[in-house]
Each structure stands twice: as C-alpha cells, then as structure tokens.
Amino acid sequence: MLDEVATGFGRTGKMFACEHAGVAPDILCLAKGITGGYLPLAATLATEEIFSAFLGEYKEYKTFFHGHTYTGNPLGCAAALANLELFEHEHIVEQMQPQIAYLQKRLNEEFVSLAHVSDVRQWGFMVGIELVEDQASRKNYPPEKRIGHRVILEARKRSVMIRPLGDIIILMPPLTITDKELAMLLDVVYDCIRNVTDG
Ligand SMILES: *Cc1c(COP(=O)(O)O)cnc(C)c1O
Numbered sequence: 001m002l003d004e005v006a007t008g009f010g011r012t013g014k015m016f017a018c019e020h021a022g023v024a025p026d027i028l029c030l031a032k033g034i035t036g037g038y039l040p041l042a043a044t045l046a047t048e049e050i051f052s053a054f055l056g057e058y059k060e061y062k063t064f065f066h067g068h069t070y071t072g073n074p075l076g077c078a079a080a081l082a083n084l085e086l087f088e089h090e091h092i093v094e095q096m097q098p099q100i101a102y103l104q105k106r107l108n109e110e111f112v113s114l115a116h117v118s119d120v121r122q123w124g125f126m127v128g129i130e131l132v133e134d135q136a137s138r139k140n141y142p143p144e145k146r147i148g149h150r151v152i153l154e155a156r157k158r159s160v161m162i163r164p165l166g167d168i169i170i171l172m173p174p175l176t177i178t179d180k181e182l183a184m185l186l187d188v189v190y191d192c193i194r195n196v197t198d199g
Helices: 048-052 074-089 092-111 147-157 179-198
Strands: 027-030 043-046 117-123 126-131 163-165 168-171
Touching: 074 092, 092 117, 092 126, 092 179, 126 147, 126 179, 147 163, 147 168, 147 179, 168 179
Parallel strands: none
Antiparallel strands: 027 043, 117 126, 126 168, 163 168
16 A cells, blocks of 8 residues: 555655556555646545455445545546546646656756755755754754744745745756746755855
C-alpha cells in the first residue's frame, strides 16, 4: 500500500513517486493534487484482484460496505477530471523537467554553500532546506530562535508565501509556476535565509 497523497500527480517529477522506485502498489492513496488543489477529493485505488475480491451476490456478504457523506462529490470529481485532462493535453510532467533541472542547479550551486544550510533535499518540485546554527557539527538552532519562522516572515514581506517545518524551509511550488516566478522564488528565499541566519 502506498500513500501518494502528497507525492502524486507530478509533484516529484513523475506522475507518481512509485515510478521512481519501479514498484506498483496493490493499494494507492491519492488526494491533494488530484484536483490540482482546487477542491478537496481523495481516492483509494486498488488492483483488479483486490477489487474483485469484494464482488459477489448480496447474500455472500462480500461487499465492502464503505462510504463517506460526500463520496463521489460531483464538483470535486469534475475538478479532478479537468485536472487530469490538463496533465494529458499539456504534458505537464514533461514540461516540468527543465524547471526541475533549473531548481536542482540553483539549489546545488547556491543554497548548499550557505553558511547555515546543513542539507538540501529535492525530489522534483518538493524541496527541504535545512538550517542549522553550526554546519560542521550540525548543531541545531535553539527552538526559541524560531529561525525557520523568521525566514518565512521575511519572505512574506517580499510577497513570497512559504512555510517551514521547524527549521526546514519547504518549497512546494505549483506545477504551473512560470520560469520567471521560479527564479524569483529562489532569489527571495536565498536572500531571506542569508539575511536571517547571518543576523
Ligand atoms: C496531507 C497528507 C495526508 C492527509 O490527507 P487528508 O486528505 O488531509 O486526510 C496523508 N498522507 C500524506 C502523505 C499527506 O501529505
């Protein structure tokens, strides 16, 4: 069983992250990007073998009696179908590849060498930039300094809304981001990390 709620629909540079690993799960959980984030919708996919195990006459009691109040919500499903169509017709995953390479290049060439960055992790359009007080010993900042929070507040002043997970700065740009916006995002985040951690 794989949870691709966060990683599905192009986020990691392939339609699903399990493609990187070359595995095909029996059960796959999807949500978030399934509608491009416009409406809430989740889906659980199963192989034909699992699906058919619940088929039979009523009296056999094989039915998987399971449902939510808003299961199959028509608006959510319409948004998801429109989103899937965009993936297909606009070759979104293919289109992302040069931007992923650009993102990787800038992270490796600029962010990795910042004095207070201990690690930069990237998989497609999912990025974590880890900040530490001392790079050599990987000593964390004292939590009361709220370094991650201060970096994102600084970015907000420059019209970039991001969020930290503790002292890890998270970048999850929309798949529709333009080249210019991506460059601006990286410029701002770079400056903010440098200003806050040097101060
Ligand atoms: C967001 C998230 C969930 C929770 O999804 P909901 O639709 O909000 O319940 C589960 N797993 C992962 C990996 C997530 O990122």
